[in-house]
Amino acid sequence: MQEIAVRMTRRNHNAFVHLLGALESQGFDLGEMLITKDFNEILKARPKVVLYSFFTEEIWGSLPQEVRLLKERGVLLIAGGYHAIAMPKHTLDQLGFDIAVIGEGEEVLYHLLKTLKRTNYKITRELLNITGLAFYLNGEFVFTGFSKVEDFWRFPPYPESVRLISPIEITRGCPFGCYYCQTPYIKGLRMRHRPIDQIVKYSRRMKDMRYITPNAFAYGSPGAILKINKLEALLKALQPLRKEGRRLFYGTFPSEVRPEFVLPETLELLIDYADNRRLAIGAQSGDDAMLRAMHRIHKVEHVQKAVEYMLEYGFEPVVDFIVGLPNETPESQRKSIELMEWIIKKGGKVRAHYFMPLPGTPWARCKPSPLSEEMKKFLGRMAAKGKIEGSWGKQIELSRKLQNLMDEFYEEPMSYIGTVRKVC
Numbered sequence: 103m104q105e106i107a108v109r110m111t112r113r114n115h116n117a118f119v120h121l122l123g124a125l126e127s128q129g130f131d132l133g134e135m136l137i138t139k140d141f142n143e144i145l146k147a148r149p150k151v152v153l154y155s156f157f158t159e160e161i162w163g164s165l166p167q168e169v170r171l172l173k174e175r176g177v178l179l180i181a182g183g184y185h186a187i188a189m190p191k192h193t194l195d196q197l198g199f200d201i202a203v204i205g206e207g208e209e210v211l212y213h214l215l216k217t218l219k220r221t222n223y224k225i226t227r228e229l230l231n232i233t234g235l236a237f238y239l240n241g242e243f244v245f246t247g248f249s250k251v252e253d254f255w256r257f258p259p260y261p262e263s264v265r266l267i268s269p270i271e272i273t274r275g276c277p278f279g280c281y282y283c284q285t286p287y288i289k290g291l292r293m294r295h296r297p298i299d300q301i302v303k304y305s306r307r308m309k310d311m312r313y314i315t316p317n318a319f320a321y322g323s324p325g326a327i328l329k330i331n332k333l334e335a336l337l338k339a340l341q342p343l344r345k346e347g348r349r350l351f352y353g354t355f356p357s358e359v360r361p362e363f364v365l366p367e368t369l370e371l372l373i374d375y376a377d378n379r380r381l382a383i384g385a386q387s388g389d390d391a392m393l394r395a396m397h398r399i400h401k402v403e404h405v406q407k408a409v410e411y412m413l414e415y416g417f418e419p420v421v422d423f424i425v426g427l428p429n430e431t432p433e434s435q436r437k438s439i440e441l442m443e444w445i446i447k448k449g450g451k452v453r454a455h456y457f458m459p460l461p462g463t464p465w466a467r468c469k470p471s472p473l474s475e476e477m478k479k480f481l482g483r484m485a486a487k488g489k490i491e492g493s494w495g496k497q498i499e500l501s502r503k504l505q506n507l508m509d510e511f512y513e514e515p516m517s518y519i520g521t522v523r524k525v526c
């Protein structure tokens with residue numbers, strides 16, 4: 103009988119593939135686990151413990167119903183992922199989980215499962231020795247500290263005994279600290295990179311080689327500067343795999359690049375060594391004052407330069423914007439419209455997102471600004487013409503739910519970097 107089940111979903115697939123690789127490499131037998139995207143299979147299997155990993159946006163989906171059904175059956179529920187890390191009390195008290203994993207999960211999950219197995223899946227004092235957990239012990243809330251895995255490449259990205267693959271996480275952490283983004287506060291401000299030989303070894307398993315990184319052009323760098331030699335070394339090392347018929351997608355889904363890293367030298371590398379002719383960058387706003395306010399570090403001119411370079415080198419620019427940013431005036435929104443129009447006229451694509459106050463970020467308690475009539479009309483018109491993608495419409499509703507959640511259940515986040523600066 104498999105006592106442990108892993109509730110895979112489309113959204114947590116990549117995270118669990120990496121975690122399962124880490125568990126197995128530490129000696130955990132994955133044969134003891136039921137790993138499935140089918141919730142009914144989990145119900146039928148009657149496991150003693152189920153592992154979940156989810157984002158805050160998912161707590162309004164099927165999650166509460168699943169938790170209820172499993173709790174009725176006396177299953178111990180473990181939550182990881184961004185929501186559990188940023189809001190452990192909400193995860194335990196409101197969502198009904200028994201244990202929240204706080205921080206990077208590779209080691210903590212291994213020790214947790216080993217300990218639970220020994221204690222017949224009961225919460226005992228033994229869990230106090232494991233860094234990276236939040237749970238209740240005799241009615242008292244316990245937090246054992248934030249779990250960090252500085253050298254995450256000690257663990258392979260994929261397991262061997264189970265046939266699962268995903269884009270490989272090649273870089274973890276981000277130094278830019280944008281106030282709306284969870285990555286730096288949960289993964290740290292220092293960029294750490296998986297070594298090239300390991301990336302090559304595991305890339306062999308992919309048909310289309312894709313990677314997870316906050317800024318694909320920053321490979322090999324401490325984060326804020328370009329290390330072109332390191333980037334070139336990685337791309338070069340992947341060439342034999344391309345020659346065997348695999349395609350290399352770099353700086354595009356599921357990753358992107360920072361605008362100021364889009365330069366003739368980085369684009370030339372892609373032309374020589376990669377298959378994508380589409381590149382995703384984050385602009386976020388057309389107003390320098392807003393970019394400063396959200397701690398983006400780059401300016402509008404970096405976005406314009408990046409778009410011009412991409413077009414010159416034959417790349418389709420895909421540019422992300424956030425609309426409804428905190429304290430965004432109609433004038434700021436007009437500047438974003440102007441930049442979007444300019445990008446579209448040049449032949450680029452725009453993706454528009456509505457501001458969402460994500461837990462664990464400095465902007466968690468900030469309120470979105472209403473969209474000006476001009477912005478609403480512009481987005482509607484451009485979407486109808488197929489010039490703008492993105493789900494800002496649905497995100498307005500989601501953003502409202504997040505604001506209510508923050509108003510009612512705000513928690514000081516457990517963070518990689520210590521205290522998260524509050525900006526609102």
Ligand code: SF4
Nearest residue numbers: 276278279280283316
């Ligand atoms: S938005 Fe991108 S650049 Fe900014 S902190 Fe997040 S990952 Fe880093």
